[in-house]
Amino acid sequence: MSDLTPTGMRDAGRLPFDRIGVAVLNELVEAIVSGRVQPGETLPPEAVLSQQFGVSRTVIRESMKRLQEKGMVTVAQGRGTHVNAMSAWNLLDPLVLPALIGHDDALGILDDLSVVRGALEAAMAGALAARRTDEVVETLRASLTTMQENMADSAAFRQADVRFHIAVMELSGNLLAENIARVLFDRALESTRYHGVDPEHAFEMTMQEHERIVEAIDAGDADAARRAMDEHILGSWERRRLPTLRRGKEPQD
The missing domain is CATH 1.10.10.10 (Winged helix-like DNA-binding domain superfamily/Winged helix DNA-binding domain)
Incomplete structure:
Protein backbone atom coordinates (compact mmCIF):
# COMPACT_ATOMS: atom_id res chain seq x y z
CA MET A 1 0.00 0.00 0.00
CA TRP A 89 -12.74 16.52 -12.85
CA ASN A 90 -13.94 20.07 -12.24
CA LEU A 91 -11.02 21.72 -13.98
CA LEU A 92 -12.07 25.21 -12.84
CA ASP A 93 -11.89 24.21 -9.18
CA PRO A 94 -9.56 26.54 -7.19
CA LEU A 95 -7.47 23.57 -6.02
CA VAL A 96 -7.54 21.45 -9.17
CA LEU A 97 -6.60 24.03 -11.81
CA PRO A 98 -3.50 25.41 -10.02
CA ALA A 99 -2.33 21.84 -9.37
CA LEU A 100 -2.76 20.97 -13.04
CA ILE A 101 -0.79 24.05 -14.10
CA GLY A 102 1.93 23.32 -11.56
CA HIS A 103 2.44 19.75 -12.78
CA ASP A 104 2.15 20.44 -16.52
CA ASP A 105 5.77 20.63 -17.70
CA ALA A 106 4.70 20.70 -21.36
CA LEU A 107 2.46 23.75 -20.68
CA GLY A 108 -0.45 22.07 -22.46
CA ILE A 109 -2.90 23.18 -19.77
CA LEU A 110 -1.81 26.81 -20.21
CA ASP A 111 -2.06 26.41 -23.99
CA ASP A 112 -5.64 25.21 -23.63
CA LEU A 113 -6.40 27.85 -21.02
CA SER A 114 -5.24 30.59 -23.41
CA VAL A 115 -7.41 29.24 -26.22
CA VAL A 116 -10.52 29.13 -24.02
CA ARG A 117 -9.80 32.50 -22.46
CA GLY A 118 -9.24 34.00 -25.92
CA ALA A 119 -12.55 32.65 -27.18
CA LEU A 120 -14.48 33.96 -24.17
CA GLU A 121 -12.91 37.41 -24.15
CA ALA A 122 -13.28 37.63 -27.92
CA ALA A 123 -17.01 36.99 -27.56
CA MET A 124 -17.26 39.69 -24.90
CA ALA A 125 -15.31 42.20 -27.01
CA GLY A 126 -17.58 41.44 -29.96
CA ALA A 127 -20.65 42.00 -27.81
CA LEU A 128 -19.29 45.39 -26.73
CA ALA A 129 -18.72 46.41 -30.33
CA ALA A 130 -22.24 45.32 -31.32
CA ARG A 131 -23.76 47.69 -28.76
CA ARG A 132 -21.04 50.34 -28.70
CA THR A 133 -21.62 53.40 -26.52
CA ASP A 134 -19.56 56.53 -25.90
CA GLU A 135 -19.29 55.57 -22.22
CA VAL A 136 -17.82 52.14 -23.06
CA VAL A 137 -15.27 53.63 -25.45
CA GLU A 138 -14.28 56.34 -22.97
CA THR A 139 -13.74 53.75 -20.23
CA LEU A 140 -11.55 51.59 -22.45
CA ARG A 141 -9.57 54.55 -23.76
CA ALA A 142 -8.94 55.64 -20.17
CA SER A 143 -7.52 52.16 -19.52
CA LEU A 144 -5.26 52.53 -22.55
CA THR A 145 -4.05 55.90 -21.25
CA THR A 146 -3.16 54.34 -17.89
CA MET A 147 -1.20 51.62 -19.64
CA GLN A 148 0.62 54.16 -21.81
CA GLU A 149 1.52 56.29 -18.79
CA ASN A 150 3.08 53.27 -17.06
CA MET A 151 5.19 51.89 -19.90
CA ALA A 152 8.35 52.47 -17.86
CA ASP A 153 6.96 50.73 -14.76
CA SER A 154 6.64 47.00 -15.40
CA ALA A 155 4.45 46.19 -12.39
CA ALA A 156 2.11 49.14 -12.93
CA PHE A 157 1.82 48.40 -16.65
CA ARG A 158 0.87 44.79 -15.97
CA GLN A 159 -1.73 45.84 -13.44
CA ALA A 160 -3.21 48.29 -15.95
CA ASP A 161 -3.20 45.53 -18.57
CA VAL A 162 -5.19 43.25 -16.25
CA ARG A 163 -7.64 46.07 -15.47
CA PHE A 164 -8.22 46.62 -19.20
CA HIS A 165 -9.25 43.00 -19.68
CA ILE A 166 -11.45 43.06 -16.59
CA ALA A 167 -13.13 46.23 -17.89
CA VAL A 168 -13.98 44.49 -21.18
CA MET A 169 -15.44 41.55 -19.26
CA GLU A 170 -17.51 43.69 -16.90
CA LEU A 171 -18.79 46.03 -19.62
CA SER A 172 -19.84 43.09 -21.81
CA GLY A 173 -22.67 42.19 -19.45
CA ASN A 174 -22.11 38.46 -20.06
CA LEU A 175 -21.87 37.31 -16.46
CA LEU A 176 -21.28 33.64 -17.25
CA ALA A 177 -18.47 34.31 -19.72
CA GLU A 178 -16.97 36.86 -17.32
CA ASN A 179 -17.07 34.43 -14.41
CA ILE A 180 -15.36 31.62 -16.31
CA ALA A 181 -12.80 33.91 -17.97
CA ARG A 182 -11.88 35.55 -14.67
CA VAL A 183 -11.35 32.18 -12.98
CA LEU A 184 -9.02 31.16 -15.82
CA PHE A 185 -7.25 34.52 -15.80
CA ASP A 186 -6.80 34.61 -12.02
CA ARG A 187 -5.44 31.06 -11.83
CA ALA A 188 -3.08 31.72 -14.75
CA LEU A 189 -1.73 34.92 -13.19
CA GLU A 190 -0.77 32.93 -10.08
CA SER A 191 1.62 30.83 -12.19
CA THR A 192 5.14 31.99 -13.03
CA ARG A 193 4.93 29.67 -16.05
CA TYR A 194 2.08 31.75 -17.46
CA HIS A 195 4.11 34.95 -17.18
CA GLY A 196 6.96 33.28 -19.10
CA VAL A 197 9.63 35.55 -20.56
CA ASP A 198 8.68 38.76 -22.36
CA PRO A 199 10.43 39.43 -25.68
CA GLU A 200 11.94 42.78 -26.54
CA HIS A 201 9.32 45.53 -27.03
CA ALA A 202 6.63 43.33 -25.45
CA PHE A 203 4.81 46.29 -23.88
CA GLU A 204 4.78 48.20 -27.17
CA MET A 205 3.22 45.21 -28.93
CA THR A 206 0.67 44.83 -26.16
CA MET A 207 -0.30 48.50 -26.48
CA GLN A 208 -0.76 48.18 -30.24
CA GLU A 209 -2.95 45.12 -29.84
CA HIS A 210 -5.10 46.75 -27.18
CA GLU A 211 -5.50 49.81 -29.37
CA ARG A 212 -6.76 47.61 -32.22
CA ILE A 213 -9.32 46.08 -29.87
CA VAL A 214 -10.60 49.50 -28.79
CA GLU A 215 -10.63 50.84 -32.34
CA ALA A 216 -12.77 47.88 -33.46
CA ILE A 217 -15.18 48.38 -30.55
CA ASP A 218 -15.34 52.13 -31.25
CA ALA A 219 -16.14 51.39 -34.90
CA GLY A 220 -18.92 49.00 -33.88
CA ASP A 221 -17.22 46.19 -35.81
CA ALA A 222 -18.01 43.05 -33.79
CA ASP A 223 -16.07 40.69 -36.05
CA ALA A 224 -12.95 42.84 -35.92
CA ALA A 225 -13.23 43.21 -32.14
CA ARG A 226 -13.51 39.45 -31.67
CA ARG A 227 -10.58 38.82 -33.97
CA ALA A 228 -8.39 41.51 -32.36
CA MET A 229 -9.00 40.20 -28.85
CA ASP A 230 -8.41 36.55 -29.75
CA GLU A 231 -5.23 37.35 -31.70
CA HIS A 232 -3.96 39.48 -28.82
CA ILE A 233 -4.45 36.83 -26.13
CA LEU A 234 -3.05 33.96 -28.19
CA GLY A 235 -0.26 36.05 -29.68
CA SER A 236 0.80 37.45 -26.33
CA TRP A 237 0.93 33.97 -24.81
CA GLU A 238 2.93 32.59 -27.72
CA ARG A 239 5.46 35.44 -27.47
CA ARG A 240 6.24 34.87 -23.80
CA ARG A 241 5.74 31.07 -23.70
CA LEU A 242 8.88 29.34 -22.49
CA PRO A 243 10.70 28.28 -25.69
CA THR A 244 12.06 25.02 -24.23
CA LEU A 245 8.58 23.68 -23.53
CA ARG A 246 6.78 23.79 -26.86
CA ARG A 247 3.73 21.57 -27.24
CA GLY A 248 4.60 18.38 -29.12
CA LYS A 249 8.33 19.10 -29.26
CA GLU A 250 11.33 17.85 -27.37
CA PRO A 251 13.00 20.37 -25.00
CA GLN A 252 15.55 22.47 -26.84
CA ASP A 253 18.95 23.63 -25.61
Missing part, protein backbone atom coordinates in the same frame (compact mmCIF):
# COMPACT_ATOMS: atom_id res chain seq x y z
CA SER A 2 1.58 3.29 -1.07
CA ASP A 3 2.02 6.14 1.40
CA LEU A 4 0.40 9.26 -0.06
CA THR A 5 1.64 11.48 2.74
CA PRO A 6 4.55 13.92 2.18
CA THR A 7 6.90 14.52 5.10
CA GLY A 8 5.26 17.79 6.09
CA MET A 9 1.92 16.14 6.76
CA ARG A 10 3.38 13.91 9.43
CA ASP A 11 3.12 16.88 11.79
CA ALA A 12 -0.53 17.49 10.88
CA GLY A 13 -1.54 17.04 14.51
CA ARG A 14 0.17 20.35 15.31
CA LEU A 15 -2.05 22.30 12.89
CA PRO A 16 -5.29 23.98 14.00
CA PHE A 17 -8.17 21.61 13.36
CA ASP A 18 -9.76 23.73 10.61
CA ARG A 19 -6.47 23.69 8.66
CA ILE A 20 -5.88 19.96 8.97
CA GLY A 21 -8.66 19.05 6.55
CA VAL A 22 -7.45 21.65 4.03
CA ALA A 23 -3.91 20.30 4.23
CA VAL A 24 -5.06 16.71 3.73
CA LEU A 25 -7.30 17.68 0.82
CA ASN A 26 -4.50 19.62 -0.85
CA GLU A 27 -2.16 16.65 -0.59
CA LEU A 28 -4.74 14.25 -2.01
CA VAL A 29 -5.42 16.58 -4.94
CA GLU A 30 -1.67 16.85 -5.58
CA ALA A 31 -1.27 13.06 -5.42
CA ILE A 32 -3.96 12.55 -8.05
CA VAL A 33 -2.97 15.43 -10.35
CA SER A 34 0.72 14.49 -10.23
CA GLY A 35 -0.08 10.93 -11.25
CA ARG A 36 1.12 9.32 -8.05
CA VAL A 37 -2.36 7.80 -8.02
CA GLN A 38 -3.62 6.97 -11.50
CA PRO A 39 -7.21 7.06 -12.82
CA GLY A 40 -8.89 3.75 -12.11
CA GLU A 41 -6.78 3.07 -9.03
CA THR A 42 -8.36 2.67 -5.62
CA LEU A 43 -7.29 4.93 -2.77
CA PRO A 44 -6.20 3.26 0.48
CA PRO A 45 -9.00 2.56 2.97
CA GLU A 46 -10.11 5.28 5.36
CA ALA A 47 -8.30 3.69 8.32
CA VAL A 48 -5.02 3.48 6.38
CA LEU A 49 -5.21 7.09 5.18
CA SER A 50 -6.03 8.18 8.73
CA GLN A 51 -2.85 6.54 9.95
CA GLN A 52 -0.70 7.82 7.07
CA PHE A 53 -1.82 11.43 7.49
CA GLY A 54 -1.98 11.29 11.27
CA VAL A 55 -5.52 12.64 11.36
CA SER A 56 -8.91 11.36 12.42
CA ARG A 57 -11.08 9.23 10.18
CA THR A 58 -13.61 12.08 10.25
CA VAL A 59 -11.08 14.34 8.49
CA ILE A 60 -10.39 11.64 5.88
CA ARG A 61 -14.10 11.05 5.33
CA GLU A 62 -14.71 14.77 4.82
CA SER A 63 -11.74 14.98 2.43
CA MET A 64 -13.18 12.13 0.35
CA LYS A 65 -16.47 14.03 0.11
CA ARG A 66 -14.64 17.11 -1.13
CA LEU A 67 -12.69 15.07 -3.70
CA GLN A 68 -15.95 13.57 -4.91
CA GLU A 69 -17.49 17.06 -5.25
CA LYS A 70 -14.53 18.00 -7.46
CA GLY A 71 -15.22 14.97 -9.64
CA MET A 72 -11.84 13.46 -8.85
CA VAL A 73 -13.04 10.27 -7.18
CA THR A 74 -16.07 8.03 -6.97
CA VAL A 75 -16.91 6.64 -3.55
CA ALA A 76 -18.74 3.33 -3.80
CA GLN A 77 -20.00 1.70 -0.63
CA GLY A 78 -18.22 -1.60 -0.14
CA ARG A 79 -16.00 -1.14 -3.21
CA GLY A 80 -13.72 1.66 -2.08
CA THR A 81 -12.81 5.05 -3.52
CA HIS A 82 -11.72 5.03 -7.16
CA VAL A 83 -9.84 7.83 -8.91
CA ASN A 84 -11.74 9.20 -11.92
CA ALA A 85 -10.34 10.11 -15.32
CA MET A 86 -9.41 13.78 -15.78
CA SER A 87 -12.43 14.26 -18.04
CA ALA A 88 -14.64 13.95 -14.94
